[in-house]
Amino acid sequence: MSPVAMAQRTFTNPIKSSGPDPWVLQKDGWYYYMNTTGRNLTLWRTHNLAELATAESKIVYTPPAGQPYSRDLWAPEIHSFNDRWYIYFSADSLNNRSHRVWVIENASPDPMQGDWVMKGKIGDKADHWEIDMSVIDYKGQLYAAWSGWEGPTNGRQDIYLARLKNPWTIDGDRIKISQPDLPWEMHGDVPQAWQKNGEVPKIYVNEGPEFLQHSDKLFIVYSANACWLDYCLGLLTYNGKGDLLDPGSWTKSQNPVFVQAPENGVWAPGHGGFFRSADGKQDWMIYHANRSATDGCGDKRAPYIQPFTWHADGSPDFGKPIVNVAVPAPIAK
Template sequence: MTFGLTATAQRTFTNPIKPSGPDPWVFQKDGWYYYMNTTGRNLTLWRTRNVADLATAESKVIYTPPAGQPYSKELWAPEIHSFNGKWYIYFAADSLNNLSHRMWVIENSSTDPMQGEWIMKGKIGDKDDHWAIDMSVIEYQGKLYAAWSGWEGPRNGRQDIYLAKLKNPWTIDGDRVKISQPDLPWEMHGDVPQEWQKNGEVPKIYVNEGPEFLQHNNKLFIVYSANACWLDYCLGLLTYTGKGDLLNPKNWIKSQQPVFVQSPENNVWAPGHGGFFRSADGKQDWMIYHANPSATDGCGNKRAPHIQPFTWNADGSPNFGKPIAKKPTPVPSE
């Protein structure tokens, strides 16, 4: 007697899902997952039906900035979003070096972001034109908001998280407000390498950056990265109280401990700067983040995208667990 297979074998993936990809970002729309990461020189867009298949996904360079522009160099942490039937990409860039980083927005009216023309809408920032990186945008209760990492004034060795309302996808409406700064012991591991100090860096840099909105039921969170990419990068959590103005810092509560840290036993180091998505069938919540394969890999292209499912605590907050081991893991459910 012979027996046929009664079920399809479970597909698996192994982290990282792509050999390199700092600052990974995933956006879902119409059955597609659109993915971006820092390339430094252009904006490249990937598209796939399952994020686990990212290594073989269709990709296209959709925007290369003209030389000599204030946004022509060091393009960091791009994010693609969709508002009012149009596509927008937010990215940090400069004309010289990190000290001149600002946020920029491009727009595409095509239904397919891999096609059509991307138009520069301009710089998006606060009225005093402060240094800014890592912007993410959300539509919440009918209004647009942006969160990003910036300096309070002239560079002082500290990056904070700011929030502002938008009047449209490329224009800030009103003042920015600071909702978090590195002020807990685990956020302040800021030693700068000696060779950097020789180039004029301050001896310590305390970091809150990479803010990403996360909604679950009636709760709103901002998950951010703390410490620095050359150190023990980790994730912190801000929780909106659900009452009052989003732009009132008193309405945000910071978790007193990190919510996601490196896992030396699983060879996952300095995890941070990512995002969140759901499985194609809508039944699973997943996170994406970059991490290094060893403790000394720093802020270069060894940072690669990892994905893993996460759950929710009884109080409605996210439970990310710890970075999973680099072994076969079931792909997001389809």
């Protein structure tokens, strides 16, 4: 194989120079990619993720000015259900307290074509603050997981789960399945710029929940601590027997399952997502991380991807962040 051909099939992390809250969906040999832009919903696609930085891209949706979803668009995810495409994204109109999740739909076979139509806000009955929604079809039933506040303004971010009656409507009540309650989840000092009158308030964070299914096991991987601190990934495991909406059906791992590697120049890895290679044989994770301990929560966060394996008990083995080495890309179509 020529050096040029080899270069086309490998990459080094980060796979793009910037891209907070990255997401990949692999479908029919295409890798569809999204990340937070803050202003619009941009979709990339490629047959070869090693070429993501130069992949075809298109702004598929720009919210009209003055709408309750017109500002601070975060954490977009593209999904496909019942031969239609859906993008879930968090947005607000005035400030963070108005953040909710919104859904757009496209009936075209090609998500880069056709019209994206606003289906509306997807939330619980009491209209609580929410961000970072992801959705799964589990045994023929749609479920959504997201990060939310227990009250209207308490600021502590918990993980909630709900059943869906269709891809844009919650069916029934939201159920809290995790809150920051372990020592490693509670490193919540806020940045100095947010402090007032010398006070150092705490914000404890569980966010970015992502479903991960392996054989007969179901997990939710979530981000803990905070993006300006030692962000890391935690794990919730479904016991496989009870109702998914019963908090007792989920067990939280007592330690994080993926942490930063300052010795490799990787800080605050979080907001992980998961996909399979086009040949269906390899499991991959995507996450964002910083290249400095002081990079914070802005556009310095860049996307990293790497393969992962499984422990003997069926739980994911994410290893350590991989950086500065050539990695064979996910199998291309």
